[in-house]
Amino acid sequence: MKVSREQANENRERVLQVAAQLFRERGFDGVGLADIMKSAGLTHGGFYGQFASKEDLMAQASTRAFDGGVAWWNQLAADMPDQPLEAVTSRFLSTSHRDKPGKGCWVAALGSEVARQPPSVRHALTEGITAMVGLLGQWMPGRSKASKREKALAAYASMIGGLVLARAVDDATLSEEILQSVARSLPKGAAV
Numbered sequence: 001m002k003v004s005r006e007q008a009n010e011n012r013e014r015v016l017q018v019a020a021q022l023f024r025e026r027g028f029d030g031v032g033l034a035d036i037m038k039s040a041g042l043t044h045g046g047f048y049g050q051f052a053s054k055e056d057l058m059a060q061a062s063t064r065a066f067d068g069g070v071a072w073w074n075q076l077a078a079d080m081p082d083q084p085l086e087a088v089t090s091r092f093l094s095t096s097h098r099d100k101p102g103k104g105c106w107v108a109a110l111g112s113e114v115a116r117q118p119p120s121v122r123h124a125l126t127e128g129i130t131a132m133v134g135l136l137g138q139w140m141p142g143r144s145k146a147s148k149r150e151k152a153l154a155a156y157a158s159m160i161g162g163l164v165l166a167r168a169v170d171d172a173t174l175s176e177e178i179l180q181s182v183a184r185s186l187p188k189g190a191a192v
Contacts, residue, residue, distance in 0.1 A: 003046075012050045014040045019061040020068075024109035025102040028058055028117065059120040065106040066128030073135050085139035085189030092159050093183045095176065098166045108163040132156060139189045155186050 003011070018040040022031045033054055037044045051057045076091055077084030091097060092105070101109045106128065114125045136152035137145070162182030166175040 008050070011040070011042055011046065015042065015047070015050060015057070016061055016064045019057055020065045020106075021102040023058065023061055024065070024104065024106060028110065028113050028121075033057075055118045055120060058117065059124045062106060062110075062121060062124035062128060066124070066131060069106065069128070070131050070135065073132070077135075077139070083189055085136070085187070088136070088139070089155070089159065089183055089186050093162055093166075093179045095179065098163060098175065098179065101167065105160065105163060107160050108167070111160065111164075129156070141187055141189065151187055158182050158185060 015036060019031075019036045022036055022039060025031075033047055034044050036057070037047055047057075051060070073088050076087040080087035097104050107125065111125070114122055133149065133152045133156050136155055137148045140148040140151040140155070142148040142151060159182065162178055166178045169175050169178070
């Protein structure tokens, strides 16, 4: 049975959403195409009508996850326009975010795997990180664009590392301590 263009687009979006979540939960090598398609409620045969390969899906899911991250950060900043940096860092470094890797930060979940992935996946990660650092840079204190960017890069790396460590340890108290320590170490935002 032929699927309408609209239905095909909906199916593709569902596959991207499911893949982004499953990749974050299980890793790139921990989930196969059959699992993704089944979780999306579709047959495996429909995959290649939408994507060239698993690599293509990985790159597109990466982009989709970063688009969601940018939207989330912008919403948090809009909710606290006088303190956008604090709004973002407090939610990013929260136990709720820590405990939901499938819906959370792409880099914290998959960053260590990306270095061993094909160029298209690495490029999607590079583009995503550039966007996230650009947002942080808008909210950083500092007089020059270069100074703000440097602080944004350091803050983003600290946030990612803090979340990775907080997820990795098996001591709840230490995990919370890591999140709080990283949050306290970050610069306070510029006056908006």
